[in-house]
Amino acid sequence: MYSEEEKKRIEQEYREWKEKVYKRNFEKLPPRLERFSTVSDMEVPELSTPADIAGLDYDRDLGFPGCYPFTRGVQPTMYRGRLWTMRQFAGFGTCFDTNKRYKFLLENGQTGLSVAFHYPTLMGYDSDHPRSRGEVGKCGVAIDSLEDMEVLFDGIPLDKVTTSMTINGPASVLLAMYIAVAEKQGVRQDQIGGTIQNDILKEYIAQKSWIFPPEPSMRLIVNTVEYCTKHVPKWNTISISGYHIREAGSTAVQELAFTIADGIGYVQACTDAGLNVDDFAKRLSYFFNAHIDFFEEIAKYRAARRMWAKIMKNRFKAQKEESLKxxxxxxxxxxxxxxQQPFNNVVRTTIEAMAAVLGGTQSLHTNSMDETLALPTEQAVTVALRTQQIIAEESGIANVIDPLAGSYFVEYLTNKMEEEAFRYIEKIDNMGGIIKAIEAGYPQREISDTAYHYQKQLEKGEKVVVGVNKYVMKEDLKIPLLKIGEEVEEAQRERLRRLRQKRDNNKVQKCLKDLKGAASTNENLMYYILDCVKAYTTLGEIMGALREVFGEYKDPGII
Amino acid sequence: MGKIVRILMAKPGLDGHDRGVKVVARALRDAGFEVIYTGLHQTPEMIVNTAIQEDVDCIGLSVMSGAHNVLMPAVVNLLREKGADDIIVFGGGIIPDDDFEFLYKNGVKKLFTPGTSIEEIVNWVRENVKPH
Structure with missing residues (x-):
């Protein structure tokens, strides 16, 4: 962007300004902090100048929206054409309770569904399994069989609404159930759209809801990708997730690096299985966190797009433009x-949502103010949804594409995050890839170290959380909380008991036997899982059968 | 030299959120206690067996999934059944105020909720747990 000569001149002027003007101004009153850094503890300069991005080449590094390397966005029109999808993650209690919440959200202008499953479903157990005691319907909706799924989407046309399902270990089973419900509604599988998270690698790294060891887990993922490529072309097969990595305590760079390393792992596994990269790559999508450090987040999204485009083009030799986005x-x-002071959470969420929009997200979930206490109430979730609508339709932020491009600081930070993330990826490559790195506990340890470092910074007051370690006040504020009673567990156990009585159990046993047989071969298990699901075999029974063949993954307990 | 307090940090249930428990475990270790971490997805039986085998003085239970009212008392009851009720049980996680009374009545000695400083937890252990 600038010639070598201009760069030197600006650098020289900057040094002079810093010595003579900036520092002198601090003689009477020192800087507010000894060290200024992002929430990820990346040190930031007091000022960025053109010299910081002198090497930036507009066409090579930024390009136009919808054009390689997609730094400015994947769609040419971005939010002028269509706003991002407002997709609030929801699920609690029974399928009846959650179906009601979905209808409420859709009536209020939400444009897509996002299913939160309870822990037993995430871990592949039925609600009446001893390990499910106390967990039923608590952290999400209880789904044990196709029967529950039919109720969950009752009155919701699956050819009109897209659905994202946060499910990993048993993703293939929930996808099969969704396909089966659609068929019952008269909607063909090639008409449905949605996403399964289906990202097991970040489970080992951060979210920790796994069932099988890495190898059979990756096989199931490849099976779903292959199946969808052939039969469910509008389905997003893997949502490669940094969200949980960040929540577990990583820095922004670690989130970026480990997530993209996972993405590389999946593309590698699918191409190793003989799939053509251009056939499936366009249905891989990403899922990032929007943390509180505004510019760091915006830079992260922009860097992510550029990195992925380069990786898909250069490393995996993808030919189609869609594969690079x-x-x-x-x-x-x-x-x-x-x-503490939960109303402040509305403000935090607003800042974070703005970063996501300025970073060019395709869909967004805004958290509700009461979520550190319980699942959100209807009132809290409405404020969260309205936050998105205000950003979209009042603030003007959505009217201009990538408005922060060209900012010396944002471009500098985008470059820096890309560089540092690529360094991590190189390290992981040198370890033999992401699965080997996970087995060595590498990303887990990096995250755990960062989480502890941040906690110590909080204790020392080096990082501030308003209402927690600064501006603390005594409060007697009661906000209404959503309570999930024990009756949910009883109701779900009763539903299962009746289901097991009325279904054709011979058919169930045969389906399970066929599935187990196929699990020991190289066949695509999706077809067998679909048969199981349609016969009302429960999720726990299907996962149980596969557990017998694949074994279970155990937490290495790295602290 | 006096005996050092031994602590078992544990994750009962299916909950996978381990950022908190790991931070607390490291902080307690840095504060000079002996800390054992169970890893995730433990049943109350597994936790109590480990606690007895490892001869710990207290157990810290971390539950973020909402299953605290079932899982925390289950650990306390099992300790009692096995004659190990000298082991103190404390807990942390997403626990609404309304559930405190029930849990304290059911043998949980102390609960820590989001935003608690590690210093507060370390001090509580120092004052309330003695090596046996």
């Missing part, structure tokens, strides 16, 4: 919310 969902950072 990093599309992503964003959720504001749950870990930045505080139980």
């Amino acid at each position: 990093l599309r992503f969902h964003t959720q504001t950072a749950g870990c930045t919310l505080t139980a």
